[in-house]
Amino acid sequence: VPSPDPIPSPRPNHFGEAFPDLLGAAQADAGWAYERLFRAFAPAVLGYLRTLGVEDPDAAANDVFLRAFTNIGRFQGDETGFRSWVFTIAHNAALDDRRRRSRRPAIAEAEVPDDVVAAAEETAIERAETDEVLEMLDGLSPDQRDVLVLRLVADLTVEQVAGVLGKRVGAVKALQRRGLAALRRRAGLPPTEDR
Amino acid sequence: VTTDGPSTQRSTGESPATTAELLEVLRARMVPSEPLVPSEALRTAFEAGLGATAPLPAPMPRPRRVARRRLAAVGAVAILALGGTGAAGALPGSAQDAFDRTAEAVGLSRRATPAQVPTTDPADPADVEAEEHDDGTGTTPAGQTFAEERVVPDASDPAAPGIEPGGVADDARDLGPEGAPAPADDGRPGPPPIAGPDDHPGPAQPGAPVDAGEPPSPADELAPERPGAGDDPRTSRPGGAP
Numbered sequence: 496v497p498s499p500d501p502i503p504s505p506r507p508n509h510f511g512e513a514f515p516d517l518l519g520a521a522q523a524d525a526g527w528a529y530e531r532l533f534r535a536f537a538p539a540v541l542g543y544l545r546t547l548g549v550e551d552p553d554a555a556a557n558d559v560f561l562r563a564f565t566n567i568g569r570f571q572g573d574e575t576g577f578r579s580w581v582f583t584i585a586h587n588a589a590l591d592d593r594r595r596r597s598r599r600p601a602i603a604e605a606e607v608p609d610d611v612v613a614a615a616e617e618t619a620i621e622r623a624e625t626d627e628v629l630e631m632l633d634g635l636s637p638d639q640r641d642v643l644v645l646r647l648v649a650d651l652t653v654e655q656v657a658g659v660l661g662k663r664v665g666a667v668k669a670l671q672r673r674g675l676a677a678l679r680r681r682a683g684l685p686p687t688e689d690r
Numbered sequence: 691v692t693t694d695g696p697s698t699q700r701s702t703g704e705s706p707a708t709t710a711e712l713l714e715v716l717r718a719r720m721v722p723s724e725p726l727v728p729s730e731a732l733r734t735a736f737e738a739g740l741g742a743t744a745p746l747p748a749p750m751p752r753p754r755r756v757a758r759r760r761l762a763a764v765g766a767v768a769i770l771a772l773g774g775t776g777a778a779g780a781l782p783g784s785a786q787d788a789f790d791r792t793a794e795a796v797g798l799s800r801r802a803t804p805a806q807v808p809t810t811d812p813a814d815p816a817d818v819e820a821e822e823h824d825d826g827t828g829t830t831p832a833g834q835t836f837a838e839e840r841v842v843p844d845a846s847d848p849a850a851p852g853i854e855p856g857g858v859a860d861d862a863r864d865l866g867p868e869g870a871p872a873p874a875d876d877g878r879p880g881p882p883p884i885a886g887p888d889d890h891p892g893p894a895q896p897g898a899p900v901d902a903g904e905p906p907s908p909a910d911e912l913a914p915e916r917p918g919a920g921d922d923p924r925t926s927r928p929g930g931a932p
Contacts, residue, residue: 501709501710501713502713524739524740524741525739526735526736526737526738526739527736529732529735529736529739529740530736533726533728533732533736534725537725537726537728538721538722538723538725538726539721540726541722541726542720542721542722543720545720545722546720553726553727554729556726557726557728557729557731557732558729560728560732561729561731561732561735564732564735564740565740627719628716628719628720631716644720647713647716647717647720648717648720648721675709678709678712678716679709679712682712684708684709684712
């Protein structure tokens, strides 16, 4: 008997039956349709890019939507498929960012003006929760992190995550199982469910 | 449950006791509550559609220089495989046909031979760099399109072909080291041409004596008249009556 999926099932779609009309309007280059799609999916895309440690997640998220809207004429599918498609673009953007940073040499620390430090502190406070999440995910491999974040933030199923990452469903399930075990250890939870 | 690691407390202050609760806490923290500010390009798209934003560059056909290089490689392989070219650089029949087909496929003239195909030095860093930076948009890194690209000889290299001492003329006024602007035409007739040793006489000028031909030589005048080609020996006898 297969074990039940430990991650809660995806939340219901945002647009429901209105999605086909919205998609059609966006494919006809209607600005209002772009804006509605952006408002619906941008928080999750931004959270995904932040959680993966992308250097400038706001700019990267904007680029993801610009790329998606530019190519939306070629998309065919329902809202779930659209969500999966947008996160595929976001995943590629995260990979690009990872490659770019790995090629760039480390910059020596320089003296930073006080006002810049104050602004950075504000930003740091605002994003403290994200930092905690990053710390939680720190012990995970990049693949485990990709799987868990796509499942939690993007609300994708195991099959959709496999499609985004270009992996087999079985491999995604194994990554998810090992990633969850690492998270439980990190949170001080017992290795198996106690309730 | 207590932990020394990062805080995973829920909004109620309790720590998650199960995986499901832990994941719920993580999910709530991963998705930011503050909205993402759209970029200027997206704001423009929201107002007027993507047609109002700058269009993406259309993909351009593959640069001809790559096609030429490939064609040169095909030609070289054909030459090696078939034992070299003839004296005029022509390939044996079957190889020439294969070469012509390739040339046609890459858009060069059908009867090109390897000797006619311009190639670039693969070791030339400029060529290598141009190919590495080809992003498919049909532009070089400097923004110059391949269609506009032209080869400019290096003026600093005196050995470069086609460059005279004094540099490459950049426009019609640059006449080189000894050049001077030509005088304007004042409408008066110019000096007569100087005849060279091989010059033939030109047409007669008004008022000039008509050429009477070559004068007869003295030997011609003293020689006795001989029968012409049209004389009939049967009706003309020596010493006979006229």
